[in-house]
Amino acid sequence: MAKPVKIALLGCGTVGTEVVRLLGEQAADLTARVGAPLELVGVAVRRPGRTRDTGIDPGLFTSDAMGLVQRDDVDVVIEVVGGIEPARTWLLEALKRGKGVVTANKALLAEDGAALHDAAAEAGADLFYEASVAGAIPLLRPLRESLHGDRVTRITGIVNGTTNFILSAMDATGASFTEALEEATALGYAEADPTADVEGFDAAAKAAILASLGFHSRVTAADVYREGITEVTATDVASAKGMGSTIKLLCIAERTGDAVTVRVHPAMIPRTHPLASVGDAFNAVFVEAEAAGQLMFYGRGAGGAPTASAVLGDLVAVARNRLSGARAPSESAYAKLTARPIGEVITRYHVCLDVADRAGVLATVAGVFARHGVSIATVNQAGRGNDAVLVIVTHKAPDAALAATVAELRTIDAVKAVASVLRVEGDL
Template sequence: MASVRVALLGCGVVGTEIARLLDEHADDLAARAGAPLELAGVAVRRLDRDRTATGIDPSLFTTDAAGLVSRDDVDLVIEVIGGIEPARTLIHTAMERGASVVTANKALLAEDGVGLHTAADKHGVDLYYEAAVAGAIPLLRPLRESLAGDRIQRVLGIVNGTTNYILDQMDSVGSGFAEALEEAQSLGYAEADPTADVEGYDAAAKAAILAGIAFHSPVGSGDVHREGIGDVTAADVASAKAMGSVVKLLAICELSDDATSVGVRVHPAMLPRTHPLAGVHGAYNAVFVEAEAAGQLMFYGPGAGGAPTAGAVLGDVVTAARNRVGASLGPRGSWYADRRTRPMGETVTRYHISLDVDDRPGVLAAVAAVFAEHGVSIETVRQRVEGHDDAELVVVTHSATDDALTATVDDLDGLDTVRAVLSVMRVEGE
């Protein structure tokens, strides 16, 4: 081929970096792809914005994204506009016209990944999305290709840099949640509206993508149990420290022992400081993979940012372009297992529970009776006297189903001797 012509949808932070790298590394990219990569057009929302600093030829900008992806001379489309629509329609249009697609759109992939893969198969094109999960970290391709001969049993990861920065500041500096969030926003780690990050929506979309690839089953964001970090307090962080742990927002994807179902969840949890993920600081991401033959693997690096994400996108672009030059296709979507996604209540986990209780005889026995009633075994109990008749009771359980633990907490909250359930947090990594 004389060249592979590329259409770029979006020219924000990531899109600008993609265009820059396409230009600055043109010779290397051409050698790796087998043909020059030529920017055919860039779709933007407005033409009146000053984009001189991007270095992109002004004649390439257009507000007609649909027209751009419909062009016969476009071989490959890069989508970095995000959201569900118009991204989905534009991607389908590109595929119908015979163009391969590289996207970083985690929300769309989590909602309609099977549909996008089906369209790619139907039209004989490639669909790549390494940058959709964990930014620059090579993760999806190792799961899909390098571990194709193995059985993945568990994926445990920190996949959102904003929340990891906030929790790390609360742990290492002693910041409160609001203070740490404000600092994350000032450094550009958090958006002005941090809801998607703080409430776990971003991590849940990534967890759905990871689970689908790891367990060869269709998993959507609606299948993911999601809890954010908004309720994590300084007391929770201090309590974790007291037991040699750290609080992290984790994305957890697990295959059942009989390999018939998949559990996918995102929530804050206490993690022992001896666990490799406990040492992931700042806005970095890391994913811990457990496989039957390979054992334990860890992938670590920057999970966001313009240049890191653009680098991951261009890795996919080179692969898709090479396939096009060689008249071949990359790996297809794999959903053959079609395993059931089990509800959170069936998940077996451990709890750390803090209770404000009366400091008088018989309280511990009453609390222990509630745990016993629901078949939940207690691992440790710590008590700290707060006043002449007030105490804090901290209970860490052995493993039990989440349904049993939830019912236990509900009944504890109804005891006359329990003034308040101060916090409830899951314990992982042991």
């Protein structure tokens, strides 16, 4: 039996605790898979003296994360702290020292993954991050390795469980966004501060990682157009239902020629679409490739145990490479595709307007759409006293043209409000 592979763990919250639990419970199997025991030699936490019901030897805890990373006997560093700093400094130090790195840090990878990849390549070290997107779902490795012989053209996914739970609850019960968020918080699906989830920051970071791998280009969170779900109303959800659709927060990455567009926003999709049935806090990602066709990856995308499962999968790969003297394939960013702005994206739209209920208003509204080159597919009008609600679904048009249309609509006296604008994906 080879010498133990020695592991440093940075962070011991929900995910870190599950990583330690699985390391203990599955020790024999992991040893057999790796070819050597996996030995935890240190755990970096903010308050090492705090009482913890983790079963971890208290002597392993330290507040000196950098000192732990720099230890000569550490072979692999696992980071589950999150955030940009000090995690970036710790991981760069680990990679520069030739240590394997396993991280679940989507925010760091989306902001400065290039620096981590460059450090890994220079030192000949492994950098694995399956747990950064979609929890236990094996998704990144197929994009990074299995589909390398193909050309990925589009990635569409539900990659945030909190927002999917909220939208699913609104669809099932007719609840408002606020009511559904309160339920998600009570059940533990939403954090005390849910901003990263409901405003789309979490999904945007994951979209950047997926686009980088799928399109062999460096895509950062700054390249991702982002909208959250806070403006989605019960009326929007009911309108979607009436059209045989549902609303999901989607991440969409598309390759068009020598460029990519990457976006995160709520969208209407027909209930016949494979993603429409993804409920609760589950994740699903739909990958389209030229030769492989359509592939779908589905499962629990968050939580301590699912995320820890992905971390351990990466750990086994890194440890086996360590023993054999091999390393994983380096970053593939040869394509260097540029990111196109949202204004160039072409899709369909669902526009809800509160208007005065009088003759000529519909013609006026239609004229605005026509002036900006946005063709109307359907119009539904419902009276409401002296006012009316117009629901307009367009044909495909550039996002910039729709934005100009909405801006002009807001200047017309007969239009009391542009109640909502939702993009439409798929055929309604």
